[in-house]
Amino acid sequence: MTPAFALNYCFQCQLAPLYQGYRKAEVTGGGIALDETDTKSMESLKAPGVFVCGEVCDVFGRIGGFNFLWAWTSGRLAGVSAAKRVNELAGAGAGAGTAKQVTSP
Numbered sequence: 300m301t302p303a304f305a306l307n308y309c310f311q312c313q314l315a316p317l318y319q320g321y322r323k324a325e326v327t328g329g330g331i332a333l334d335e336t337d338t339k340s341m342e343s344l345k346a347p348g349v350f351v352c353g354e355v356c357d358v359f360g361r362i363g364g365f366n367f368l369w370a371w372t373s374g375r376l377a378g379v380s381a382a383k384r385v386n387e388l389a390g391a392g393a394g395a396g397t398a399k400q401v402t403s404p
């Protein structure tokens with residue numbers, strides 16, 4: 300079980316009794332299942348080359364910053380992973396000499 304999967308499982312168990320409907324919603328459930336995602340990179344297993352994060356994923360938590368934390372951490376991981384992929388493709392391609400290196404902060 301990956302950390303992201305465990306987080307998702309805990310959040311969903313906690314939030315279920317607190318459901319108050321869409322008008323009061325501060326976070327949405329549903330989205331891309333983590334078991335359809337490589338959680339080491341946030342790359343979609345169904346659509347390789349697509350990196351997902353935040354509310355797009357089927358991860359949601361109770362109010363208190365958990366959703367921001369998920370959005371920021373998964374967003375950074377997805378962004379860094381996508382940048383690495385771009386670098387790999389640039390390095391492997393014929394135009395590698397003109398490609399700029401993408402670095403993470």
Ligand SMILES: Cc1cc2nc3c(=O)[nH]c(=O)nc-3n(C[C@H](O)[C@H](O)[C@H](O)COP(=O)(O)OP(=O)(O)OC[C@H]3O[C@@H](n4cnc5c(N)ncnc54)[C@H](O)[C@@H]3O)c2cc1C
Pocket residue numbers: 324325326352353354355362363364365366367368370
């Ligand atoms: C009222 C409210 C209160 C909340 N309070 C909390 C809280 O206290 N603590 C907490 O942890 N979470 C809270 N949340 C949840 C939290 O804000 C979200 O989980 C988090 O912001 C999700 O981040 P995200 O980047 O995935 O999506 P978003 O923050 O929704 O970012 C998506 C971005 O994509 C842009 N976009 C959409 N479509 C397109 C398009 N076609 N082209 C280009 N751009 C596009 C949107 O304009 C938006 O800027 C709250 C949410 C709401 C609505």
